[in-house]
Amino acid sequence: MSSEEMLYAKGSKIWIPHAEQVWESASLEESYHKGDTILKIQTESGALKEIKLKPDGSNLPPLRNPAILVGQNDLTTLSYLHEPGVLYNLRVRFCERQIIYTYCGIILVAINPYADLPLYGPNIIRAYRGHAMGDLEPHIFALAEEAYTKLERENCNLSIIVSGESGAGKTVSAKYAMRYFAAVGGSESETQVERKVLASSPIMEAFGNAKTTRNDNSSRFGKFTKLLFTNQMGVMYLQGATVHTYLLEKSRVVYQAQGERNYHIFYQLCAARAKYPELVLDHQDSYQFLNMGGSPDIERISDADQFNETVQAMTVLGFSIQQIADIVKILAGILHLGNIAVSKKYMEGSDVEDSDSCDIFQNDLHLQVTGDLLKINAEDLRRWLLMRKIESANEYVLIPNNKEMAMAARDALAKHIYAKLFQYIVNVLNKSLHNGSKQCSFIGVLDIYGFETFEVNSFEQFCINYANEKLQQQFNQHVFKLEQEEYLKEGITWTMIDFYDNQPCIDLIETRLGVLDLLDEECRMPKGSDESWAGKLVDKCNKFPHFEKPRFGTTSFFIKHFSDTVEYDVNGFLEKNRDTVSKELTNVLTQSNMQLCKQVMILEEVDTLGTDANKIATTLGGRVVISANRKQQLNETRRRVVSSKQHKKTVGSQFQESLASLISTLHATTPHYVRCIKPNDDKIAFKWETAKIIQQLRACGVLETVRISAAGFPSRWLYPDFYMRYQLLAHRSQIDKNDMKQSCRNIVLKWIQDEDKYRFGNTQIFFRAGQVAYLEQVRANLRKKYITTVQSVVRRFIKRRRYVKLQKIIFGIQRHARGYMARMRAQKLREARAALILSKYARGWLCRRRYLRLCHSVAGIQQYARGMLARNRFYAMRDYFRAVQIQRFVRGVLARRAYQKRRRSIIICQAAVRRFLARRQFKRMKAEAKTISHMENKYMGLENKIISMQQRIDELNRDNSALKHKTSEISVLKMKLEMKKNLEHEFKNIKAACLDKDKLIEALNKQLESERDEKMQLLEENGHSQEEWNKQKQIWCMENRELRKQVDSMIEMAKNAAGNQREHEERMLTEIDNKELNEAYQRAIKDKEVIENENYLLKEELSHFQQQHNGIAAFNMHHTRTASNASSQNEDDVGYGSAKNTLEINSRYPDLRNKNDSFLDNTSIVVKLRSILEEEKQKHRSLQEQYVKLASRNKPTEDSFRPTCCPPRGST
């Protein structure tokens, strides 16, 4: 099986071309066999395709690198070194891992991230210091460190060549590299030199950078900065720097394409115009040189701030204030110059335009301001803008300029001034950065424009691409040289590697009768034109393989550059190459009164780099310089000698010279390459545009490097490394640990039959491209086989061990399980027996409990039944007893009712009988009373009674008169009481007067106290009056006391009198009452008794008479009256008292004494006496009431005594 068949097996990954993605990944559907003309594949998107192959298999698609190699730090370590492999590796790093730096051999590929990454801080610088390139991740600092270490170690000159297309990040990378050198080559703290070196960037950017459609800060010149180091005790210190510039884009001063700007410094100056009123500047839009592009601002950048930064940097770099002021005047002068209006001129005396001349107003403001600012004669300036001088053999002629020519002269002057100013600034920078003459080594940083191709490519693109062609040649030669050195060192016999040599292309541009030579020649021709030059080009250069004439027309030509074929438009080539400016106009400026302006205009271009390079070449005398280079140098030196004889150098020849000197400088240094890649045109962070990137990789030589590497023996392995990795590819008998080289040889010989595919070096084995991948594949296959065997053995071992282990475990588990089950069974039996016993006892206990509960409930029922029966018996007995009782009471009630009834009937009978008897007796007594004697006797008794009663009345009258006397006494006492009241009233008045006096005294005392000190005499008088007052007061007190005594005694008397009176009256009254009543009552009772007795006797006599007369003696004997019933009988009489009603009482006593009146019933007399007694009682009551009233009126109150009891408090 051939190596191809092994590599292109089914499933292998390959790359196939793709219209948009450039390369697309696919896998083989079938294995490739030698001679196959069709390869079946499946793309990543799943599409099945067939690729046509040549029978020899020379157009087999490129293989994908093994996954282990994807994302490598160095592209040359890839096994398959081809375009898709490189591209994919870069893509994985940039897009997936966001790593912007990758090595490609000696090149550092830097892809612009368009994002601020934290990769450039002081810590990162420290991290990379002292580390070799492969130690850490690829970085611009690693490359710079490599250069610096080499400088320290070998004390040689080095260069870092940064290239790439516009906006790829060249300037940024160059700045970071310089920052690294400033950091590691200076002291810890920033010294003046480092500050100056770093400060040079903003100045150069302000004057040499501008906004373009591709880059907001595009460098419009090439820059080679040499950082000079001195060796101090083995340490390289930054000592200074020099800056060399190339091909400033002057045309930008007067013209900008749409969306672009002029150089930053003009906009910065306009933004800061307030600081410089003398410049008479306006807004940037009002200047023709600034407003063409229509894009006056840059996003997120303030021109005013940038201006301050520029001025600050200029100050750091030693520009004086006067210098800065003059520089801004020149800049403002350029702007005003651009605004000088050139107008049409008319024929004298007519309206016809003179097409051969033009005019500028004499008082044109901008003309005047330009003159003032540049301190030149404005009229001279005007004159030479409108005229030109043509010199012939011995005389000169003045010819007027038409409008276009005048404007072109104006623009040329502006460009000239700016270019000179830029050169002047670079000179000042160089002076400031390096003024010592000490022998130094340097590290040069070249920030130069990359290969450019536009729709319309002009002279600038031609120069730029020419420079890139030269640099690419230098790069190729360097890489070739390195390869050669490597092979020589390893003692390998080898044939010349075929690599792309762009010398023919360079020859086309720079040899005799080449593009530049013909251009210069045409420029020297008085009637030379772009078209005639183009014709000559076609004539002379057609023989060059890299030249192509256009298919149509004659205004362009093609050059096949190393990266692309570019079509150049010949228009403007001559003019740009000549770069002529009116000598008269420059003279006007040279005669300026401004020192700086004069200085700037007479500035001669000095090729410092060329002289440096010569110097270096002589100092490096011992170094080997490859033949091609040497030849080139000689050519260039010769050319320089020739050109120096010329009166005025063209731009092309100047550029060629400076480029030659640059290349010779670079050849004299150890170069390091940084290739910047612009990933997209939209300036979007981490956006990957494959087509754009592949074009740049091709243009900047990365793929060429890869190709050179691939053409030789790109894969190299140290013997020990190779032995370690591939020892398994040989049999044990072919491996000898002690002779690794032989073992490696055996391995290689065994697997690679073609001897051209490898070389055995002294320390390394060299392989052609793809061989390592092939060995990798073999190794992978073998490893797969061995691994399968080892795996099977190991798996068997593992399985067996597992099985034995499992078996052991199962036996153990079974043993334990059986034991467990037996134990469980025994346990169950034990538990069954125990359950039986337990159930036996439980059942017994339950039965017993049921029986006892039954017994208990039966006894309870019996108890309650017996109780109920007993209660029922008791209730029956109780009911019987109660029935008996009720019967008894009912019977008693009935018996009592019957008895009462009988008794009441008996009494009614008795009453009826008695009433009958009493009536009968009454009738009889009535008849008896009518007898006269009987009545007389009775009257006699009554007369006595009346007499005694009369006597009693007399006594009572006497008592009454005594009482009247007492009443008069009471009235006297009342009088006294009245008097006493009057006294009391007087006392009260006196007391009120006393109180008034007291108040007066108090007032006086107060008055006295207040006036005491002033009126001592009055005090004495007051003392007298006080004494008198005291006396008077004593008298009053005495009187008061006496009055009080009198009142007391009167009160006592009144009290005694009232008490006595009351007692006496009461006693009297009670006595009288009692006596009278008792006596009257006694008498009335006695009379009554007497009368009753008499009445009884009369009744007795009457009954006796009746018995006698009627013979009803028996009845009288039974009807005896007892004391108990007498009252009832008497009452009955009253109850039936018809006699009372019929009694007539002759109301008054005298009627009673009238013996002649008809006799009265004794009862009516008693009634009369009672009424008399009642009258007397009433009289007595009225007297008593009168007395009480008097007593209450005379009774002294507590208030009446109080004022006299004690003198008022507080009185003095």
Ligand SMILES: Nc1ncnc2c1ncn2[C@@H]1O[C@H](COP(=O)(O)OP(=O)(O)OP(=O)(O)O)[C@@H](O)[C@H]1O
């Ligand atoms: N390493 C980086 N990190 C972040 N941004 C970067 C980096 N490199 C470049 N850029 C961005 O890209 C822009 C363009 O970079 P730079 O000015 O260095 O391009 P250039 O190659 O010098 O272009 P030109 O040829 O026009 O001068 C910078 O302004 C910056 O925004």
Ligand SMILES: [Mg+2]
């Ligand atoms: Mg730049």
